Amino acid sequence: MDSSDSDSDASHVSATPPRDSFPPPPPQPPPRRLPPVSRKVASPSKKPKAPTQPPPNPHSQEPPLPSSSSPPRSPLFTNLPFRICEPSNSTGFSSSLSSFSRLYRASLTPSEEKLKSESINFAPEPDDTVAIAPPKSVIRRKPPNLITDTINLPPVKAPVIRRNGGSEGNFVKLNLNGKRGKKFPSKYKGVSKSSSKYAYRKRYKKVEVNGEGESLLEEESDLQKLREEEDNGFVSSVEEAILEVKNEVSDESLTKLLNLVYGYDSFRDGQLQAIKMVIGGSSTMLVLPTGAGKSLCYQIPAMILPGITLVVSPLVSLMIDQLKHLPSVIKGGLLSSSQRPEEATETLRKLKEGIIKVLFVSPERLLNAEFLSMFRMSLSVSLVVVDEAHCVSEWSHNFRPSYMRLKASMLRSELKAECVLAMTATATTMTLQAVMSALEIPSTNLIQKSQLRDNFELSVSLSGANRLKDLLILMESPPYKKIRSIIVYCKFQFETDMISKYLRDNNIMAKGYHSGLPAKDRIRIQESFCSNKTRVVVATVAFGMGLDKGDVGAVIHFSMPGSLEEYVQEIGRAGRDGRLSYCHLFYDDSTYLKLRSLAHSDGVDEYAVGKFLTHVFSSETKQHEKICSLVIDSASQKFDMKEEVMQTILTHLELGEVQYLRMLPQLNVCCTLNFHKSSPNILAARSSIVAAILKKSQVKQGLYIFDIPAVASSIGFATTDVLAEIQTLKMKGEVTYELKDPAFCYTILEVPRDICSLSSHFTKWLTEIETCKVRKLDIMSSAAVAALNASNTPELASGAKQTMGLQSRISEYFNGDENCDTPSKTTQNCAFLRADIKVFLQSNRQAKFTPRAIARIMHGVGSPAFPNSIWSKTHFWGRYMSVDFGAIMEAAQTELLSFVDRNAALAI
């Protein structure tokens, strides 16, 4: 097992999507049996009823095991504290919502039936389930902020700035040309009045673009519709409604605007209050359930407020989605660090011309010096919206180091933004406090509604080796059998392919989705799901954020989520049309243990943090204003620290109480240059940058190899200047070049006086984050187990009991104390542990282990210095997943010390 195998929503401590598109298969099962874990909850009788003839399972659940025959490669040598220096002659390893429409438990009326079949295209309800009245008829709108099919989603790899134009970018074409490109206010002039609803419907007609189910608006016809719409006076009506709100911010004026622009008759719980506060300039924390309509709470203020509304979003795909869903009267744009320079330039131009009213921006971009200077000089920001605001807090399930940059003081000083709207669906009290404190939102300005909608039927069943079969049985039983749109969530990328194939083999139209798929495929799958061509999407957490498909009738968790936050987010994709939806979770101990082990993959030791900090502030890099770089791969191996952990520490060094350094954009620092036309010396005479390159290069076989930050620092230039120069030379045919070694770049502002206490501070902080992650998993597990146990009691129907049980656990968790003691299913010791560690050390004498490295191997978790590609071959790999990680570290420490002592004694 490797953490990279578990998919990511591009967040948590890792801001980076997993590297491996197709991760290695799961680890080889240990030959020795794990001590049995007690299953208080085991109740096979509670599993969904099996059909009379269960379909065959032609596929093994586990992919092929890694070969154990090949001799293990020598592990990486690092400067870790416990060095086993005796030369080895071993062969390696020892052996091988309350405002939502209430649910009406009644049959549909004939007119509702008609509406159902003609207008909204609901999924057919099974006869044997409760028929629910659909919510008020709302015409499904299509996005006016056109994003063409040339969109490239961000590359899967962590963004590294590539200036040579060769990289994949997010090319988002905005529908802001010609007539639509006029400034926001002037657009409404001189248009006659008429029925807005008519225009509204026409505006959103869909056009089939190609035969592959990609249904996008066509520029031409869209323009035509806009003209029609203007003829019909839609725009002038909106303009009037906006003026009315500006004159008097009342419930009536706002509802009128809502009705005109969105076609809704009333606001949902919390919306009106939030909109009024924001229009009044009060920073607000808004906690509404998934699908409750948070976006509207910044869109309406954006129409009213004079300046730009900046929306900070954690994922480019989320930004694209939100941009697509903006009403046509709000002109939107997008800036992200993975865009191509010309795309960013175009957006910036539109911003300067006042065309863009709502700008979606990544946190990295928001604090880019160029971006900030533009705002300082010519643009005014009325509102900063922090979407998925829980990412600001390290105590959330989705901490993003880059969100640490979002501090109220910074937003005020750099953007002159006085009003902040922070929005989330999933925040515990502790997370909320951290977010509100960072963004300086007064505690009186918290709008918090229930974290869970009330249209879910929640259930849990115990599963095990036959989970695939259990899934099939569930999907073939009512009500799932007749539900048209279903999402199945699993934890690992390889599972999405395996499960979707299994379902297809059993005649269920299913597709796999994970962040390792090419962007085009991901778009196609999402489109196919949204247009009901695909019934089931089997996905990792990468699918769903921002997905607003109203009629998803069920969400099934094939693997348990890592936290209640994740669970609430994922089930939140279901029932967004307000109808009853079904959410089932398959619980099994082995997934719980696997996830618990993975929760330790970001942990660090004080020793390693100290070494890392010493390196960051090492004597060669101490010089002020010098551009320093840290090549990610090699540093990661050297300190046995994941990239995301290093980034978290560096970001903290920049944004903590003392600003020790300034982070610069990441880039590939090693350049190999090949001169083709003029001689290098002639070019050097013309350009100081080329002269510096020649001075700082190593010449090998006619190629000039140099470090970009070193060249830039030597002449006081920015790294971007050096890149621009070599790019110009390339365009003139003078040179070709290759860049490699992605690196963190920074300049040192102050060297810490006491690295030891700083390391101890960071280690404590990171350990708390690690513990918090483990606790969140334990809480999720105990909520699922409690629901299972509840279903064993006879009084209420088990479905209702489970729903109520989970609902109350969720509410307690989000509103109470998440630090309470939660039982863990791990044990503190195991009879063979110490003996096995001893054998493991003896058979791997050449390696330098730390107690943490040993505990990771025993838990089957790879790390940069001990990758699973090598270490999964030992039969100790993952053998002690059921033993507490900390307990293994302690045992490993004792064994390492006695091993070192023994060897020292032998050497005398």
Ligand SMILES: Nc1ncnc2c1ncn2[C@@H]1O[C@H](COP(=O)(O)OP(=O)(O)OP(=O)(O)O)[C@@H](O)[C@H]1O
């Ligand atoms: N007042 C309203 N009446 C009816 N529908 C509404 C109302 N407000 C919003 N909606 C609709 O609810 C759906 C969900 O809205 P939105 O995407 O903003 O939810 P969200 O709170 O951001 O959810 P998530 O956190 O899951 O992204 C959208 O289709 C939106 O148009």
